[in-house]
Amino acid sequence: MASLNNASWSSGLCGCFDDVGGCCLTFFCPCVVFGRIAEIVDMGATSCCASGTVYAALASMTGMGCLYSCGYRSRLREQYRLKETPCGDCCVHWFCEACALCQEYRELKSRGFDMALGWQANMEKMGKTMAPQTHAGMTR
Template identity: 45%
Template structure:
């Protein structure tokens, strides 16, 4: 299904603003009623399949039930920043997930889509799609070299 998102990627910046949730209305409504599912989908892609959607959804749901979901969302937002080469903003990311968690999850979902991943189909299906289109490297920036 073609994406309704039409944004331009500028290196080092988010492709859309925090409050641009209606740029992807289906995801906006889904996240409004089922934020744990969107968070789970995002987490599976951000972790490159190491964390399953079901596991991340369950963890986020349980943390939401006790009001502690902000730290979990912040963790994945930080990983997404590193993965996509976005500048580090620890304090801002913590506040965003503490105060506007639904908007943050939607923004992260849109960002993954703009960078060529479809969080709704999972990591393995995305890898298969990239292979079928002859994409040799996933459309994410590779992390900096480490020792």
């Protein structure tokens, strides 16, 4: 049976020369890169700060930030119907965490996202409107 996910990634797993700035940010501050990816993939449902903090806590206390981040790679692939290459999402993150985060960051940038802006500002920049977010307990 043919896979529904057959689109190619915009760059390879080891394509850091395509975005040296993003790779440096990933090397020095992977929690920031992951937080930005998570906010875009979750379409603003989670904040960059919250996701990055959870990632940093997991990575520093257990060394297992990759178990959290691999789920976002799977979501990203599903959203854009990307191939699961070069191997499974968890394997990519387990063995090449920094390369995986860099590739995901580049992928979202290649799709028009300004990663420093976050979800809401990107939607405004792209001219897309979103329904106002309601929060529990807010009434008029």
